Amino acid sequence: MYMTTCCRFLFPFVFLFSPLLMLAQTTIRGQVQIDSTHQPVSYALISEPQHRFGTYADAQGRFSAPIPEGIDTLLISCVGFENLLLPLAGLSDSTAVYRLRAKPNVLTEIVVRGRKPKVVAVGAIRKRAPIVWGNCSGRNIEFALHVRNTKGIRGYLHRVSYLIARGGVATAPFRVRVYANADGEPGEDRLPQSVVTAARRGNTWCEVDLSRYQIEFPKEGLFIAMEWLPTNEDRYKFATSFKMPDGQKNVRECFGQYLAFNRELRTATYWERINGGTWRRNAPLSRVGMGEHPVIQAKIALE
The missing domain is CATH 2.60.40.1120 (Carboxypeptidase-like, regulatory domain)
Structure with missing residues (x-):
């Protein structure tokens, strides 16, 4: 695995x-x-x-x-x-x-329509999890996928979804993050407040409604991220074992859910950061970065 x-x-x-x-x-x-x-x-x-x-x-x-x-x-x-x-x-x-102290919560004026909006899905669409990633480093890890706007879609961010894999503690809370595209890497926060959610079980999409924030889906796309929240709560911890390069067995304490990774998007770029620090592209210290990317998608409500 x-x-x-x-x-x-x-x-x-x-x-x-x-x-x-x-x-x-x-x-x-x-x-x-x-x-x-x-x-x-x-x-x-x-x-x-x-x-x-x-x-x-x-x-x-x-x-x-x-x-x-x-x-x-x-x-x-x-x-x-x-x-x-x-x-x-x-x-x-x-x-x-x-x-x-709370920042001023300035939301774009919401346009109320009498019918459900027409939405299109962008990002990673397939429910495939050949590779999974869990937080076994004891640190805050955050992955951000660049969701591209390759078809010139005009609309607003309606929902985001994360494919939570089997194993780990699938029901652990995590934070939804949305960032502007700042010259190809995550920039300013586009969500004005903290949005924390949790999956009901593993091997399923965890979908979050963000329509109330009316976040525009620009031509340069957005970065959609998942932020693990490794607290001291024992109910979200589990142990896993693996072999070291010298063949010895090592057991580590892990926290929370496994996020699915696959190779659906050939030109995907994603970024990683730890403890809210500097963003790094494609996690150079792991196999992730060899074509794999987090399975995250966005649904855009068309104008």
Whole structure:
């Protein structure tokens, strides 16, 4: 299974960063809340400006983040909110509240029609999962597929769908991301707020309605992404084993669902990033990047 090969190639990458994780000196605990309402911010990312580590808050905004040595500033972020930078000096290891200020939520005027819109599907259409990808690195992983507008379609993003494969914990939550095309790579967020969803089961499409946001499907296309949300919740964790290059067996803890990959789109380009950091094209440390791409599609409502 591809998960085995994937983990084998990812291991040097994880090992490369392991000294940073092993030198953790303290743990910061707290809850992330909305500044104006004091309601929890679900699945906020606790990191630092260089994105060298990352921990997610849970659905209630609670988190426990081991801080590696050499980190002097925390960065708390979530889609739809202003980033919060906190000097580590002076923060205690006792539970505290951290509040994020919501960005202005400006939505395009919605045109209400008396009939269902005509939609066309673009991106990866086939329900085939010869290859799967799971999060066994212990880090925030995000994959973005460039959904091209090759036929000059004029319309708005109606729905997006992700092919969640068998295995893992298919019902784990993940975040839907939509980005503008900035010279061939993911650019600005096009969703004004966090959209978190989960599949009902594996080996099926997980479809999300985004019609209320009226996101234009431009001639340069969009990047549709899936962001894993690896919290500390045990119910979404599982163990998998694989062989190292020397033949020894290695067991790793993984989180969440498997996302399907295939080779349907011959000219597909997709990007990867970790801990909300810099985007990299086609995951050079794995077999992914040899023609495979995530199975993600979009349905466009025609004008």
